[in-house]
Amino acid sequence: MGKVIVVTSGKGGVGKTTSTAALGAALAQGGAKVVVVDFDVGLRNLDLVMGAERRVVYDLVNVIQGDAKLTQALIRDKRLQTLYLLPASQTRDKDNLTAEGVEKVITALRKNFDWVICDSPAGIERGATLAMRHADVAIVVTNPEVSSVRDSDRIIGLLDSKTLKAERGEQMEKHLLLTRYDANRAERGDMLKVDDVLEILSIPLLGIIPESMDVLRASNVGAPVTLSDDRSPPALAYFDAARRLNGETIPVAVPGEKRGFFGKFFGRKAA
Amino acid sequence: MNIFRFFAKSDSAPAARERLQVLLAHERASVGDSDLVKILRDEIMAVIAKHMQIDSEKVSVKMERGAQVSTLAVDVEIPFDAGKKKKKAA
Numbered sequence: 001m002g003k004v005i006v007v008t009s010g011k012g013g014v015g016k017t018t019s020t021a022a023l024g025a026a027l028a029q030g031g032a033k034v035v036v037v038d039f040d041v042g043l044r045n046l047d048l049v050m051g052a053e054r055r056v057v058y059d060l061v062n063v064i065q066g067d068a069k070l071t072q073a074l075i076r077d078k079r080l081q082t083l084y085l086l087p088a089s090q091t092r093d094k095d096n097l098t099a100e101g102v103e104k105v106i107t108a109l110r111k112n113f114d115w116v117i118c119d120s121p122a123g124i125e126r127g128a129t130l131a132m133r134h135a136d137v138a139i140v141v142t143n144p145e146v147s148s149v150r151d152s153d154r155i156i157g158l159l160d161s162k163t164l165k166a167e168r169g170e171q172m173e174k175h176l177l178l179t180r181y182d183a184n185r186a187e188r189g190d191m192l193k194v195d196d197v198l199e200i201l202s203i204p205l206l207g208i209i210p211e212s213m214d215v216l217r218a219s220n221v222g223a224p225v226t227l228s229d230d231r232s233p234p235a236l237a238y239f240d241a242a243r244r245l246n247g248e249t250i251p252v253a254v255p256g257e258k259r260g261f262f263g264k265f266f267g268r269k270a271a
Numbered sequence: 272m273n274i275f276r277f278f279a280k281s282d283s284a285p286a287a288r289e290r291l292q293v294l295l296a297h298e299r300a301s302v303g304d305s306d307l308v309k310i311l312r313d314e315i316m317a318v319i320a321k322h323m324q325i326d327s328e329k330v331s332v333k334m335e336r337g338a339q340v341s342t343l344a345v346d347v348e349i350p351f352d353a354g355k356k357k358k359k360a361a
Contacts, residue, residue, distance in 0.1 A: 053294050054336040057312070069328060090298065220287035 002033075002113045004106060005245070006135035007177075008159075010151030012122030014143045015179035018215055018225065020119040021049045022235070023139075025224035026242035028083035032114040035074065037105075038088035039131035040121035041097055047087045050077065051222025061089035064101030070108055079227055084113070094127045106134040124154065129162050136165070137173045137245070139206060143180045144192040152176075152201055175206035177241060182211040183256025194254055207241030209234050210255040293338045308334060308341050315345050323353040 007020045017040075024036040038046035041061060047053045052075050058068035063086075070086075077083035086109070089096065109116045120131035132138060138159045142152040156174060165172045178197060185191040198205055209215075214232035218225035226235045226242075233255065240250050301309065312332055319325055329348035335341065 048290070048294065051290075053290070055334060057332050057334045071328060072330070072332060091301070217283040220283035220290075222286075222290060 002110045002116055003136050004110060004116045004118065004134050005137045005139060006118045006120055006132040006159075007139045007141060008120040008128065008132055008155050009141040009148070010122065010124060010128075010155040011143075011148045014141050014148050015177075015209070015215075016122075016141050017046050017049050017119055018219065019139065019141050019177055019179060019209070019238070020046060020117050021224035022218075022226045022238040023242055023245070024115070024117050025077075025080060025083060026226040026235075026238050027115050027117075027245070028077070028080045029226060029230075029239075030242065030246070031082065033082045033112070034115045034117065035084040035086055035109055035113045036117045036119060037086045037109070038119050039097075039127050040119065041088045041092060041094045041127055042090065043121065044088035044090050046119050047075075047085060048222065049219050050085050050224065052077070052085050052087070053222070056087045059087045059089040060105065061092050061096045063105055064098060065096065070105060079223070094121075094125070097127065097130050099130065099133070102130050103134060124158060128155075129158065132159060132163050134164055135159075135172070137175070138163075139175050139177050140201070140203065141177045141179055142197060142201070144178060144182075144186070144194070144197055146192070149192065149197055149200055156201065156203065174203040175245075176201055176203050177206045177209065179209040180211045181208050181255055183254075186254075187256060205252050206244055207237050208252060208254060209237045209241075289338075293336065296338075297336050297341075308336070308343050311343055312345070319347055323349065 007016050007023075009016050020036050024034045028034040036046060036050070037060065038044050039060070040046070047056055055075050058073035060073070062068040063070050063073050073086055075085045075087065077085065106116065118131045118135065121127040140152050140155060142148050159172045159174060160166050163172055176198065178194060182191060186193065194205070194208060210233045212232065212234045214229050214234050215225050218228040221228055225232065226238050229235055243250055300306065312334070316325070316330070319330070331346040333344040
């Protein structure tokens, strides 16, 4: 049985889709069988970031409404044999997502994949709550910026109340992924510090992704950043985050932070 | 950042522009249900369903949308006892 992850944030534009693609590819590059699922019905973009936009035949809504079988809707990545995409519908609206339909799809995917990564739409409406509903693990994508942190706090509240796990009285496993972290601005003191965000949200840190041109470049060519340039700083940060998801303990490096000898040994504890 | 890697990279913006042009041309043309490739897909499936019980697992539909031409490939496995006629649509 695979694990279901929701990548969520509340706020738009913080890097959910980028992170879904990068982590999905990183896990698949490690040999796992991975499917990334776009829940943003009406405004899909995961297909574009994955470079599969020309190959979409059927989508999540088609599967839920019975127009297509799940196997027909899954698109296999051309670069990675074990990476698949289930696109969202571009033309229908979110009302076509039913709770029962989503449950059926997720249950089937869980049986066939090691990781099912659900890319949540922004907001806290139906699409977002359905994306998180069946998750075992939540990745809360946050920028070091006040409105993003506030929205993440709201989303954490929903993760602890509106998910199946929460309703069963179980603890939802939550991780913070800090994205678009700018070392220069942090050094000037113009950005919320990592420790500040961690203290406010008080969930364990999965990784810090530096602000980088490599992310834009990757989306331009339609490749997850871990595939387009696997030695770039954001790619390395995503690879580390993927390893932490797999249970490894690796200290989190803060981009640009100079660490002394002791700092290297007594570094920040990862998630 | 490594300076050699920086110079080794070519511009990615032209790729982005080209991908968007193709994608948006298709999306604008397919407002509602007027997408030809989609209509063909649905009607071909309907015709097959008229003559045999479709086992969705045995039907694969692939699309590739290009700037000038799109391709639609429908691959159907037709069991011997599905009917007298045996053919492969592509």
